[in-house]
Amino acid sequence: xxxxxxxxxxxxxxxxxxxxxxxxxxxxxxxxxxxxxxxxxxxxxxxxxxxxxxxxxxxxxxxxxxxxxxxxxxxxxxxxxxxxxxxxxxxxxxxxxxxxxxxxxxxxxxxxxxxxxx
Numbered sequence: 584x585x586x587x588x589x590x591x592x593x594x595x596x597x598x599x600x601x602x603x604x605x606x607x608x609x610x611x612x613x614x615x616x617x618x619x620x621x622x623x624x625x626x627x628x629x630x631x632x633x634x635x636x637x638x639x640x641x642x643x644x645x646x647x648x649x650x651x652x653x654x655x656x657x658x659x660x661x662x663x664x665x666x667x668x669x670x671x672x673x674x675x676x677x678x679x680x681x682x683x684x685x686x687x688x689x690x691x692x693x694x695x696x697x698x699x700x701x
Contacts (some may be wrong), residue, residue: 607692617667641694
């Protein structure tokens with residue numbers, strides 16, 4: 584492994600950290616432009632779609648349960664997913680993957696006392 588490989592690994596790690604820090608703002612901004620309106624709207628939609636256990640884990644203390652891109656697609660529907668992807672400026676599958684990766688931590692950080700901050 585050479586110097587370039589080390590730099591590439593470090594750069595990938597830094598990009599991942601930046602993406603994780605930027606994700607909550609990006610998610611909130613995209614949701615504001617949909618009929619979900621906010622992180623609370625998205626959480627409500629997920630709960631109504633039968634993903635209450637995951638949502639509870641994000642709002643509560645302890646480990647955050649994961650959610651899959653397929654679960655998000657089923658809960659949100661194709662039209663909502665297309666809107667979010669368009670606001671993110673990325674393909675639908677990439678938007679679903681990004682949401683699945685960052686949504687649990689985003690909700691967790693936005694709910695320090697077990698409820699989402701308004």
